[in-house]
Amino acid sequence: MTQLPPPTRTGRPQSATADEYDDGPFTFRPATKDGHNATVAIQGPSGSGKTWTGLSIASGLAEGERFAVIDTERGAAALYVNDLGATFDTLPMRRYDPRDLQKALAAAAQAGYPVVMVDSLSHFWKGTDGTLDQVEKAKSKYGGNKFAGWKDGTPIQNEMIEALMSYPGHVVATMRSYVDWVLESGQPVNKGMRVEQRRGIEFEFGVAAEMDKGNRLRFIKSRCPSFRGLQLDQPNGARDIAKPYLDWLRDGAKEVDPTVWIDAANAPDATPDSLLALYREVEAASALATPLLHPETGKPISLGDLIKERGTALKAATS
Structure with missing residues (x-):
């Protein structure tokens, strides 16, 4: 019987360009608030005023x-x-x-909306085709093991x-929320409100x-010092939340227009070196995941992936 040689393990080939983008230097820079935007979550049960308050905040922003x-x-x-x-456009889903x-x-980014509101984010967790559905569908790939289905569901989320x-x-x-009841020693215990999204x-x-059915709002987390420990009865979102939040974000900060990065990524005179430098700039601004529509296919793509795709293609064309 012929003795076969031992198998040789080889890694997946990677281009030098991919390594250039993925293995960048660890560079510390002066801290600034430049380019930071407001991100606000309002959670509560049905009838608590989430939609109205969210719209009022979005209007103020x-x-x-x-x-x-x-x-x-x-x-x-x-x-x-x-x-x-206020004037706004809706996309029913x-x-x-x-x-x-x-x-x-x-x-929405392509259309240039300065603010986007998601009402509500809970559906993308437990609604039709939401993350929980994706996990349920994926488990068949792993012999019905739902825990293994999270291998697919977690990256999507x-x-x-x-x-x-x-x-x-x-x-x-x-986001919707509900009372979280837990059995302890055979007795139901109220553990407070739990949001219908990933913990x-x-x-x-x-x-x-979070809001309650009396339209009272309580801040549960805030990077803006003005809101820490604050409770508001029937808040005016534009006046009570949007304005102080914007004032704090803009104090000592410069506006950053992401369309400048997008234009640079699509510039006809871009080079592999200029795109790599652009990637590092966007990376430093924590903006690589900025959602876009691909200029050729019309499909969604992140700004970081668009820059990397074009830089890789240009480098391959000149090598």
Whole structure:
């Protein structure tokens, strides 16, 4: 019997360009608030005033400009259009694949909306085709093991949140919540309100608050010092939240226009070196996940991936 040689392990080939983008230097820079946008989460049970308050905050953040609402609540936001004194456009959604939210965010960014509101983010967790559905569908690949299904579900969820947090404008999101009852020694115990999204998601936002059915708002997390420990009865979102938040963000900060990066990524005279430098600049601004529509395919892509794709192609064409 012929003795076969031992197998040789080889790694997946990678281009030098990919290494250049993925293995950048660790560079510390002076801390600034330049280019930071407001990110606000409002959670609460049905009837607590989340949609109205979220719209009021979005209106204040938009400062008179038309903003966008990604609507999963069967047109609830549009009911307030004549009462709010603000102008906004809505995108109704009926299926809630987190990747579809990325597409919607990319479309809103392409249209130049200064503020996008998601009403509500809970559907992209437990609604039709939401993250929980994605996990359920994926488990068949792993012999029915639902825990293993999270290998597919977790990246989808994480990429959605990255796109939301990297939107090139301000973000407001509402989320449903419910009373979390837990059995302890055979007795139901009220553990407080729990949001209908992945546990801990509220801490991704710069400001997070919960509302009760009396329309009282309590801040549960805030990077803005003005809101820490604060409670508001029937808040005016534009006056009580948007204005002080914007004032704090802009104190000593410069505006950053992400369209400058996008134009540079698509510039006809771009070179591999200029695109690599652009990638490092966007990376330093924590904006690689900025959602866009691909200039050729029209499909959603992140700003970082667009720069990398074009830089890699140009380098290959000149080598």
